[in-house]
Amino acid sequence: MDSLGKFLQTGDWKGEKHVPVIHCPNKVKADEGFELEVSIGDAIKHPNTLEHHIVWIKVFYLEKGGKFPVELANFNFSAHGEAGAFTEPVGLAYVKLNKPGKIYAISYCNIHGLWENSIDIEVE
Numbered sequence: 869m870d871s872l873g874k875f876l877q878t879g880d881w882k883g884e885k886h887v888p889v890i891h892c893p894n895k896v897k898a899d900e901g902f903e904l905e906v907s908i909g910d911a912i913k914h915p916n917t918l919e920h921h922i923v924w925i926k927v928f929y930l931e932k933g934g935k936f937p938v939e940l941a942n943f944n945f946s947a948h949g950e951a952g953a954f955t956e957p958v959g960l961a962y963v964k965l966n967k968p969g970k971i972y973a974i975s976y977c978n979i980h981g982l983w984e985n986s987i988d989i990e991v992e
C-alpha cells in the first residue's frame with residue numbers, strides 16, 4: 869500500500885523553516901502538568917500570507933513500546949492577512965503524562981506539504 873507517511877519531510881528546524889519546534893522539558897514528573905508549546909519558524913520565519921502559510925500543527929504522544937499514538941493537541945491557524953489579521957503558527961497545550969515516550973509534531977504548509985519532528989520525553 870502507498871502510505872502518506874512517505875511524504876512527511878523533516879530536517880533541522882534551525883535550517884529548515886517548516887519543521888515544527890517542540891518546546892517542553894526533557895524530563896517531567898508523572899501526572900504533573902507541564903507546558904508543551906509547538907511553533908514554526910523559530911530560526912527562520914515562515915511566510916504568513918493568503919498565498920503561503922502554515923495551516924495547522926498536530927501533536928501526538930506515543931508511550932514507550934506503544935503501538936497507537938495519542939493526539940495531544942490540534943492547532944489550526946486560520947487568519948493569514950484577511951482584514952489585516954494574522955494567526956502565527958504557535959500553539960500551547962498543558963499536558964500530563966505518566967509514562968516515558970515520544971512527542972511528535974506534524975505541520976502542514978499549504979505550498980510545501982507535511983513536516984514532522986519528534987523528541988523523547990522522560991517521566992519519573
Ligand SMILES: [Fe+2]
Pocket residue numbers: 886914920921977978979980
Ligand atoms: Fe511553506
